Amino acid sequence: PRRGDISPSVFVPLAEETGLVVALGYWAVREACAQQAQWRRQGVAVPAISVNLSPLSIRDTGLPDVVAQALHANGLPAGELTIEITEGVFLEHTAESDATIAALRKLGVRLSIDDFGTGFSSLSRLTRLQVEEIKLDRSFLVDLETSEATRTLVEAVILVVLVIIVFLQ
Numbered sequence: 001p002r003r004g005d006i007s008p009s010v011f012v013p014l015a016e017e018t019g020l021v022v023a024l025g026y027w028a029v030r031e032a033c034a035q036q037a038q039w040r041r042q043g044v045a046v047p048a049i050s051v052n053l054s055p056l057s058i059r060d061t062g063l064p065d066v067v068a069q070a071l072h073a074n075g076l077p078a079g080e081l082t083i084e085i086t087e088g089v090f091l092e093h094t095a096e097s098d099a100t101i102a103a104l105r106k107l108g109v110r111l112s113i114d115d116f117g118t119g120f121s122s123l124s125r126l127t128r129l130q131v132e133e134i135k136l137d138r139s140f141l142v143d144l145e146t147s148e149a150t151r152t153l154v155e156a157v158i159l160v161v162l163v164i165i166v167f168l169q
Contacts (some may be wrong), residue, residue, distance in 0.1 A: 016056060025057035030070045033081060037074035052084040052114055059089075060098040064103035071107070078108030082133065087116050116157075 015021040028051050036049040057063055073080055083104055089097055104111065112133035136154060143150040 009148055012054065016054060021054040022057050022060050023061070025051070025053045025060075026066045029067055029081075029083075030073075033070040033074045033076055036080055037076055040076075040164070042133050048080050048082050050082040050084050050111060050112060055086060055089045055092070055097075058083075058085055058100050059094060061099055061103075063100050064107060067104060067109060068107055071109075079110060082110040084112040084114040084135070085113050086108075 012021065015024050032049045032051045036046060039046045053063075067078075067081065067083070070076075071081060085101070101111065110132040112135060113131050114135050115138075116134045116136050137158065140150060140154050144154060
């Protein structure tokens with residue numbers, strides 16, 4: 001209350017540093033599922049709810065169990081939850097993150113890559129890890145209307161992703 005609103009750019013690194021970010025991610029998943037269930041009971045048509053998780057949460061092999069329990073406790077189908085992972089997690093390819101992502105996919109949870117294009121993007125990795133959504137980083141969208149170079153780059157990324165989608169089907 002004394003500090004007012006605290007930006008995620010401040011509290012997320014602090015939560016990661018103190019080791020609380022995994023518990024915070026678990027809480028976010030449970031709360032998001034409870035909120036989605038409440039909206040469904042009220043007749044509000046929200047197709048899916050998204051939870052952006054820290055890379056440390058994605059490396060935690062207990063995450064799929066927490067997700068499964070939250071979905072079950074709230075009577076939600078897995079397709080109504082989207083887990084957003086950063087491009088860094090997507091690219092790092094550790095045994096833990098791969099196992100967690102595979103288990104989430106097996107549950108039927110949707111996956112989204114957040115902040116795509118901020119790291120060393122690997123479009124070829126998209127062919128191995130099916131995701132339902134790719135969110136381009138905001139830095140691309142700021143200049144979209146004024147920069148021809150940015151428009152060309154964004155159009156190219158969209159075309160490549162479309163080709164990959166068509167190729168995978």
